[in-house]
Amino acid sequence: MIRKSDRNFKISVGIAIFLAGYVFGYISPRLINELRTLNLIEAISFFSSVVTLMLFLFYLIGRYLLVRKVETFITESIDVVYTSNAENQKNNIVDVIELGEDHSETVYLSSIEPMRYIKFYEYDFDKDKRGKFIAEYLNLKNEQVLEVRTYLPEGIPNYILEYQRFDYVKGKLSLGENGKNGLLLENLELKHTAKSLLYYLVK
Numbered sequence: 001m002i003r004k005s006d007r008n009f010k011i012s013v014g015i016a017i018f019l020a021g022y023v024f025g026y027i028s029p030r031l032i033n034e035l036r037t038l039n040l041i042e043a044i045s046f047f048s049s050v051v052t053l054m055l056f057l058f059y060l061i062g063r064y065l066l067v068r069k070v071e072t073f074i075t076e077s078i079d080v081v082y083t084s085n086a087e088n089q090k091n092n093i094v095d096v097i098e099l100g101e102d103h104s105e106t107v108y109l110s111s112i113e114p115m116r117y118i119k120f121y122e123y124d125f126d127k128d129k130r131g132k133f134i135a136e137y138l139n140l141k142n143e144q145v146l147e148v149r150t151y152l153p154e155g156i157p158n159y160i161l162e163y164q165r166f167d168y169v170k171g172k173l174s175l176g177e178n179g180k181n182g183l184l185l186e187n188l189e190l191k192h193t194a195k196s197l198l199y200y201l202v203k
Contacts, residue, residue: 063200063201066200066203067192067196067197067200074185074188074190075111075112075113075165076109076110076111076115076165076171076185076188077108077109077110077111077112078107078108078109078173078184078185078188079107079108079184080105080106080107080108080152080184081105081106081108090108090110090145090147091145092110092143092144092145093108093145093146093147094140094141094144094145094146095137095146095147096147096148096149097120097135097137097146097147097148097149098148098149098150099120099134099148099149099150099158099159099175100150100151100158100159102150102151103149103150103151104151105149105150105151105152106147106148106149106150107147107148107150107152107175107184108145108146108147108148109140109145109146109148109161110140110143110144110145110146111140111142111165112142112143113142113165113166113167114139114140114141114142114165114166115139115140115163115164115165115166116138116139116163116164116165116166116168117136117137117138117139117163117164118136118137118138118140118146118161118162118163119133119135119136119161119162119163120133120134120135120136120148120159120160120161121133121134121159121160121161121162122134122158122159122160123156123157123158123159123160123174125156130160130162134159148161148175150175152175152176152177152184153176153177154176154177155176155177156176157174157175157176158175158176159175160172160173160174160175161173161174161175164193167196167199167200168193168195168196168199169190169191169192169193169196170190170191170192170193170196171188171189171190171191172188172189172191173187173188173189174187175187
């Protein structure tokens with residue numbers, strides 16, 4: 001099955017190629033007529049401008065491909081263990097967040113890059129979105145671990161976790177059992193913001 005992001009990318013590329021071909025076909029005869037009237041110095045200046053424009057376009061394409069790559073590059077680590085299993089307890093825990101009354105499972109959240117904030121919300125089933133704000137942790141540094149004690153129901157989650165990475169990319173995680181392979185990381189959704197796009201444009 002083709003993902004929606006891949007389909008949108010192919011549509012964007014198709015539109016860009018069509019527009020480039022249309023513009024080139026429209027202005028190329030006029031450019032040829034203009035070039036015939038230019039002297040050597042003017043022609044050199046013109047081609048220099050064209051090369052500069054092409055380099056700038058390739059730069060933008062490279063930045064765009066980098067942004068696309070970031071969508072598949074996950075720096076976060078999300079592990080789930082039963083609270084009673086002491087062998088799987090993590091080191092470098094900086095804080096503990098408790099969600100609900102049942103703490104039979106523990107989620108360990110860490111990242112190889114800093115995270116600006118991590119927020120916890122109740123899940124609003126009727127509106128299918130985040131509900132009441134519960135807690136927030138600011139500035140989780142790289143290699144630090146945030147411990148979340150809760151219960152992960154099958155199907156409908158009770159809570160939603162949202163965060164922002166160091167590169168301003170936002171993440172959203174439904175705290176519920178994954179019905180496919182048991183990996184909570186499969187529930188993670190990444191989303192670019194205006195700041196993240198600007199960050200990778202000038203990086």
